[in-house]
Amino acid sequence: MNICVIGTGYVGLVTGTVFAELGNDVICVDNDSSKIESLDRQVMPIYEPGLGELVERNHNEGRLRFSTDAKSAVEFAEIIFICVGTPSSDGGETDLSAVGAVAETIATHMNGYKIIVNKSTVPVGTGDMVKNIIRINCNADHQFDVVSNPEFLREGQAVHDALKPDRIIIGADEKRVAFKLLELYSSLQAPMIITDVYSAEIIKYASNSFLALKISFINAISNICELVGADVGDVANGVGRDPRIGAQFLSAGLGFGGSCFPKDVKSLLHTSGKLGYEFGLLKEVLEINDGRVDRFVALIRRRFPELRGKSFAVLGLSFKPNTDDMRDARSVEIIKALHGEGAVIRAFDPVAMNAAKKLLPPVAFCQNAYEACNGADAMLLITEWREFKLLNLEKIRRTMKSPVIFDGRNMYDPERKRRLGFEYFGLGRKSPNNRPEKGA
Ligand SMILES: NC(=O)c1ccc[n+]([C@@H]2O[C@H](COP(=O)([O-])OP(=O)(O)OC[C@H]3O[C@@H](n4cnc5c(N)ncnc54)[C@H](O)[C@@H]3O)[C@@H](O)[C@H]2O)c1
Incomplete structure (x- = not known):
């Protein structure tokens, strides 16, 4: 044809x-x-x-x-x-x-x-x-x-x-x-x-909104885990084994970004409102997602009350691994927040650095994760590229100013990182470092 x-x-x-x-x-x-x-x-x-x-x-x-x-x-x-x-x-x-x-x-x-x-x-x-x-x-x-x-x-x-x-x-x-x-x-x-055409149009929005809902749901659960000292990884594992629920999209972390989920949830919310139906559930999905970056930055601020002059190695810039797409990438919000408070950012992404340059404040772009972490006060894992899982963290620890990891995607095993000599912070992970302040 x-x-x-x-x-x-x-x-x-x-x-x-x-x-x-x-x-x-x-x-x-x-x-x-x-x-x-x-x-x-x-x-x-x-x-x-x-x-x-x-x-x-x-x-x-x-x-x-x-x-x-x-x-x-x-x-x-x-x-x-x-x-x-x-x-x-x-x-x-x-x-x-x-x-x-x-x-x-x-x-x-x-x-x-x-x-x-x-x-x-x-x-x-x-x-x-x-x-x-x-x-x-x-x-x-x-x-x-x-x-x-x-x-x-x-x-x-x-x-x-x-x-x-x-x-x-x-x-x-x-x-x-x-x-x-x-x-x-x-x-x-x-x-x-x-x-029919209407149903097909709705299928796409319903699919993306449901996936976004799963992500926000597990992120809300991760907030509860933090309050009691439970581990959201274990909770998600236990929940996801139920075939009616499924294990996918139950990873707690920085939430969803990208060119589709945020806009599609907003669009369905807007369309339903226009049709006279208040889809409050979707409002909550967006609110929970919006709060993830603030929560992450608060975690960093709690460990480093004075951000001015601190050097952070940001690993991963694209909105998810295996793409150079920077649309609605969480890295942008996080870097802007830290840079705005005087922190120095040294970033690395395997493919998205060119696209990122147009969107970010002055940032030192590094050749690899090792260079980014050299002399850093902390490593911030923002996008869970597989190559970051395979890093020689022993080598990285030796070059960092202080061995601290903020894992925005809960990619690393907290216990193993602690055994390697790191102070580890994840989101909703069982960790002495992870307890939020009262009311957070
Ligand atoms: N990116 C995804 O993962 C994905 C997945 C499923 C659905 N979608 C949907 O597919 C659509 C496209 O998304 P995308 O990510 O490919 O967007 P994109 O921005 O990558 O591509 C859109 C392209 O359209 C071109 N364009 C705009 N106006 C034009 C015109 N008048 N004539 C010719 N070309 C024009 C732009 O130059 C651009 O190259 C969106 O509605 C998106 O929500 C995207």
């Missing part, structure tokens, strides 16, 4: 590449010409394991092209995927301006029947909005259908997720259109759920 993907970011680039890998002819369009030029030179604009090889092969074999020319791409395609960003504006409302602009572009260049598929995460009713924009802006009488096909890939494992999705959701008004999409996905052999 001839496919056009508009918006060549984390979702669009992976989606387009995987469709090419499945044997389709794909044009990925973006209005950021530097991104398209870089892709044409086979330089990946994002870090995503395994993506580079797949792009290179499909590009070289002519199934995958990159362009800023939306007109030719729309004319070429039978199916057009909208994969542009949908950030939240203040107050949680989703900014649909990019989706609207793309719908207008499609309408202007339509040269026959098209299936327009919304893969961006959009509030319920956006399919209707896209339909209206196309109707108003299309000069000729071309037929079209608008489908919702939300994306569930996870950054850091996006190629795997796109090739082996756990489900494919297709929201279409007519079975005929849904079957066309099924055909496109048929070789992936994933469970397919066909539903």
Whole structure:
């Protein structure tokens, strides 16, 4: 099939590449010409394991092209995927301006029947909005259908997720259109759920909000653990063994960030409010999450009441491991808070330092974790990259000014770190260091 993907970011680039890998002819369009030029030179604009090889092969074999020319791409395609960003504006409302602009572009260049598929995460009713924009802006009488096909890939494992999705959701008004999409996905052999457009749009928000809820829930439990001296790791382990609950997303720590969870929870909260339903549970999910950074910084402040002049080694900057995505990364809030109080920050991330430079106050970027920890008053583990688990902490301890670890992801075993001579602080961990002050 001839496919056009508009918006060549984390979702669009992976989606387009995987469709090419499945044997389709794909044009990925973006209005950021530097991104398209870089892709044409086979330089990946994002870090995503395994993506580079797949792009290179499909590009070289002519199934995958990159362009800023939306007109030719729309004319070429039978199916057009909208994969542009949908950030939240203040107050949680989703900014649909990019989706609207793309719908207008499609309408202007339509040269026959098209299936327009919304893969961006959009509030319920956006399919209707896209339909209206196309109707108003299309000069000729071309037929079209608008489908919702939300994306569930996870950054850091996006190629795997796109090739082996756990489900494919297709929201279409007519079975005929849904079957066309099924055909496109048929070789992936994933469970397919066909539903109406509204339900498909809600599925994406309900999924992300539920995962965010699990994270906030265990973080709330970790607050209780701290108050009584229990260990949230053990509690999560015991709770997660129940198959009705499941072990995933029960890691207490700094909470969720990234380009999806915070905005999607806010968006669902906003949409439900607009529809007349106060979704208070989601408010609480956000509030608990917002409190995580403050709690972490308070822990640091309690150990180092005078932050001015203290040197902190920040390990991990991206919002989660295996990505360079810095959107809503917890590291930014933490570094800004500590830097604002006069602390010196020495940071290292395996891939996100370039992206981070644009967002952070003056920070010394180091070549590796060892350099970052050299002379530091404490190590702050912010993103649980696997390589940080494998560090030679004995060697690190010898070079630190004081051997203190603040583990924002509860990645290390507190007892083992103590045996290595570290003062260890986690979140909700059983540790003499971890007791919050009364009322905290
Ligand atoms: N990143 C994820 O892990 C993920 C997962 C599932 C769903 N989503 C959803 O997918 C959507 C895209 O997310 P993303 O992370 O890929 O965003 P992104 O910011 O990485 O990519 C969006 C791309 O769209 C381009 N763009 C914007 N307006 C355009 C226009 N008018 N014409 C052509 N290109 C345009 C931008 O230049 C950018 O390259 C969002 O709705 C997001 O919520 C993201």
